[in-house]
Amino acid sequence: MKLITHNMLTSKCLKGVMTGYPLAINATDVKVKEVDFNPEFITRVIPKLDWEVLWVAANSIGHGEGLPKTLEPKFEEDEDLLKRVHKVLLEVEVEEGNLTCPESGRQFPISKGIPNMLLTEAEVQ
Amino acid sequence: MSKRPEHQAPPEVFYNEDEARKYTQNSRIMDIQAQMTERCLELLLLPEDTPCLLLDIGCGSGLSGAVLEESGHMWIGMDISPAMLDVAKERETEGDLVLSDMGEGVPFRAGCFDGAVSVSALQWLFNADKKSHNPVKRLHQFFSTLYACLSRSARAVFQFYPENESQMDLVTSQAMKAGFYGGVVVDFPNSAKAKKFFLVLMTGGSAPLPQALGTEETDNSLQVKYAKREATRNIRGKPVKNTRAWIMEKKERRRKQGKDTKPDTKYTGRKRSGRF
Numbered sequence: 001m002k003l004i005t006h007n008m009l010t011s012k013c014l015k016g017v018m019t020g021y022p023l024a025i026n027a028t029d030v031k032v033k034e035v036d037f038n039p040e041f042i043t044r045v046i047p048k049l050d051w052e053v054l055w056v057a058a059n060s061i062g063h064g065e066g067l068p069k070t071l072e073p074k075f076e077e078d079e080d081l082l083k084r085v086h087k088v089l090l091e092v093e094v095e096e097g098n099l100t101c102p103e104s105g106r107q108f109p110i111s112k113g114i115p116n117m118l119l120t121e122a123e124v125q
Numbered sequence: 126m127s128k129r130p131e132h133q134a135p136p137e138v139f140y141n142e143d144e145a146r147k148y149t150q151n152s153r154i155m156d157i158q159a160q161m162t163e164r165c166l167e168l169l170l171l172p173e174d175t176p177c178l179l180l181d182i183g184c185g186s187g188l189s190g191a192v193l194e195e196s197g198h199m200w201i202g203m204d205i206s207p208a209m210l211d212v213a214k215e216r217e218t219e220g221d222l223v224l225s226d227m228g229e230g231v232p233f234r235a236g237c238f239d240g241a242v243s244v245s246a247l248q249w250l251f252n253a254d255k256k257s258h259n260p261v262k263r264l265h266q267f268f269s270t271l272y273a274c275l276s277r278s279a280r281a282v283f284q285f286y287p288e289n290e291s292q293m294d295l296v297t298s299q300a301m302k303a304g305f306y307g308g309v310v311v312d313f314p315n316s317a318k319a320k321k322f323f324l325v326l327m328t329g330g331s332a333p334l335p336q337a338l339g340t341e342e343t344d345n346s347l348q349v350k351y352a353k354r355e356a357t358r359n360i361r362g363k364p365v366k367n368t369r370a371w372i373m374e375k376k377e378r379r380r381k382q383g384k385d386t387k388p389d390t391k392y393t394g395r396k397r398s399g400r401f
């Protein structure tokens with residue numbers, strides 16, 4: 001699971017859960033895989049991100065280095081920053097671990113890099 | 126027994142390890158899925174030359190996602206079959222994967238995707254695979270949560286295999302209830318082989334449905350051929366990955382860069398015959 005996915009993923013499909021965001025990450029295995037840098041994509045996606053959630057998530061898995069806690073207004077001119085965001089969003093991957101719903105405490109396992117968001121019959125809305 | 130996979134077993138059972146591998150190695154399937162994904166992308170009407178974040182619903186082993194990557198987009202895929210997702214991982218897709226059942230809802234926060242595509246997956250929702258499954262309810266849950274996670278004026282395009290008129294009505298009416306505008310575009314309606322159904326859903330107000338392919342009075346078989354030839358180049362005029370045209374262009378680039386490159390022969394870009 002890449003952190004871009006984590007930034008978008010919720011547990012709101014659980015019955016009784018309102019927003020289910022952000023999911024807490026508990027990672028036991030994290031990898032970094034190289035991905036081509038596309039500054040245009042990163043510039044476009046940054047406004048869609050919940051920056052604080054990204055910052056917390058990156059730090060919680062030991063990859064927060066160099067990521068500012070708040071975003072400067074002219075971020076698109078800072079290529080160095082765009083590269084760091086690229087790495088954190090697309091190259092860092094949680095291979096094993098789990099995600100925890102902030103409202104219900106329900107845990108979703110991450111195995112072989114894929115979060116399992118399947119619900120039980122009783123959990124479906 | 127019916128030939129339709131969705132009549133045989135639930136998707137996570139039907140797409141087991143064996144089927145996932147067979148599916149992804151079949152060059153005919155690969156070509157068809159790629160062509161239909163290209164058409165979905167065309168119908169999505171994304172801003173030109175802009176890398177977008179897309180959702181691939183029922184992404185499977187990443188055949189559809191590969192086309193999204195080729196067109197410069199980043200994608201997140203959801204699928205109910207762990208075996209299909211495992212194959213996608215093996216193939217090192219650029220997209221990211223989530224194991225999830227679309228009938229339980231789309232688990233993403235509001236407004237995050239620039240568009241959604243789904244290739245050959247939606248028809249699975251017409252089935253009740255468990256006692257607790259109610260297709261109407263599952264369609265409703267799916268469309269309403271999908272609507273929420275799309276950005277303003279984004280579209281969702283589904284290539285799917287409806288069994289009959291009433292399934293098309295059901296799927297369209299559930300999508301409209303969730304707030305979408307749109308309907309079903311039928312390409313090549315007069316050709317048994319080339320006929321394809323695309324559910325085109327729009328979020329930002331009503332707009333006319335796109336024109337279907339192959340509906341003119343003119344000779345239909347010609348239209349099909351034309352569409353096929355077109356499919357070796359994608360919407361931005363770049364050749365589709367792994368086609369002969371794509372390989373030739375890549376080799377030309379390498380030659381220009383002074384890199385060691387094999388000469389072109391009649392075998393360049395041809396499929397290998399499977400067995401060694």
Ligand SMILES: C[S@@+](CC[C@H](N)C(=O)[O-])C[C@H]1O[C@@H](n2cnc3c(N)ncnc32)[C@H](O)[C@@H]1O
Binds near residue numbers: 184206227245250
């Ligand atoms: C024919 S495959 C298409 C895969 C991919 N889109 C492609 O073009 O190759 C259909 C996929 O839909 C998935 N699927 C079926 N029902 C689903 C559901 N309820 N939720 C998520 N995925 C589902 C299946 O697991 C399978 O991978």
